[in-house]
Amino acid sequence: MKQKFAVIGHPIGHSLSPDMHNASFKELGIDGSYQKIEIKEEELGEFMKKAKNEFSGLNVTIPHKVAVMDYLDGLDKSAKAAGAVNTVHFSKSGAIGYNTDGMGAIDALEKAFKSKKILHGGSGESAKCKKFLHGVEDAAGGTIKGKNFLHGGEDAAGGTIKGKKILLIGAGGAAKGIASEAIMRGALLTICNRTKEKAEKLARDVGKAGVVAFDEKAVTRAVKDSDIVINATSMGMEPRTDKTPLTKEQMRPGLTVMDIVYNPLKTQLLKEAEGAGAIIISGVDMFVFQGAEAEKIWLGVEPPVETMRKTVMEILND
Ligand code: ATR
Secondary structure, eight states: OOEEEEEEESSOTTOOHHHHHHHHHHHHTOOEEEEEEEOOGGGHHHHHHHHHHHOSEEEEOTTOTTGGGGGOSEEOHHHHHHTOOSEEEEETTEEEEEOOHHHHHHHHHHHHHHHHTGGGTOOTTSHHHHHHHHTSSOOGGGGGGSHHHHTTOOOOTTOSOTTOEEEEEOOSHHHHHHHHHHHHTTOEEEEEOSSHHHHHHHHHHHSSEEEEOSSHHHHHHHHHTOSEEEEOSSTTOTTOTTOOSSOGGGOOTTOEEEESOOSSSSOHHHHHHHHTTOEEEOHHHHHHHHHHHHHHHHHOSOOOHHHHHHHHHHHHTO
8 A cells, every 4th residue: 555645734835745655665666655735824733633643654844843832642752852743653562653853953963063073173175975965975984874874873084063063043942943953962062042032042942052042242252152143033044044043254265164055955044054165055065964864763774874965955956
C-alpha cells in the first residue's frame, strides 16, 4: 500500500520538502508520496484528527511546531527536550512527535567546522569550502554518507561545538530544538529574541543559557562575544527577503554565521555576513539532515542524503 507523507504549515508554498523526500523515496524504491498542505492555526486540530487515518508521517513547520503537541499521543525525548515537534510518526502506538531540527542544525555546523577547519583557524575561502556551501560536493571525508555523522555521534579531531559560544537569535519552535541540542553537545549559549520573555523562558528550559535584549547595542555586544551566530527566526525568508537580524557592521572575519532559512539560499543575513568576512553556512544542510532523520523515523531506512541535497540544490539554483 502506498504510504502518504506531508509537510503542514502556513505559509507552505515555498517548502522544498516534497521534492526532497519524493526524490529519496524514488531512490530507495519506496512506494510513497509526500505533499505540502497549507494549514492555518485554526485548522490544525481538525486536520490532525483526520491525519492518522491517511498519513504515515508528517513534518510540521511554522507556526505549528509547538501547537501540534496538543494532538499527539506521545513525545520522543528529542521533542520533550526541544519543547517542539517537527516530525510526527503515526505508529502502532499512536501519533508520536519528534524533533530533528536541532540535530540537523548542529550537524551542519560541526560538518562545516570539520570540512573548513574553522576551529583550527582555517579560512572559509578555500575551494573545498565553496563547494560545500553550494552543496554540490560532499565535504572532506564524505562523513555525511555514514550513519555516524547523521547520529552526530563521531566527530573527527576538534570539529565540534563543545566550548564554543553561540548566539541564538529566536525563541520559537526551531530555536528550541537547536538550543537543547547545542547545550547537549557542550556549547555555551546566549539567546536573543524579539519577545524577550520567550528568550528568558527558553533559557530556563534548557538550563544554562544567557539572554540578551533584541536591541542593536546589546546584540552587537553579544555578537562580538560569540564564535557562532545562528538565526532561528523566519526573518529573511521568502517573500520578505530583505529582512535581516544583523548587518555587516555587526559582524567580523572569523565569526561563523548560520541561517536556518534556506529559501532563499543566500539570505540577506548571509550576504551581510559574507560582506563582513564571516564564514557562512546556509540552512540547506540543516534542512537536509532534519529530513534524513525524519525518514529514518518513518521508514527505518538509511536515507540517500546526497540525492536529497542535490535535489534541493538544483531547485534553489534554478
Ligand atoms: P518556528 O517554529 O519556526 O521557530 P515560531 O515558533 O513562530 O516558528 O517562531 C518564530 C521566531 O521568529 C520567533 O522567535 C519570532 O520572534 P517572537 O517570539 O518575538 O515572535 C521570530 N520572528 C519572526 N518574525 C520576526 C521579525 N520580523 N523580527 C524579529 N523576530 C521575528
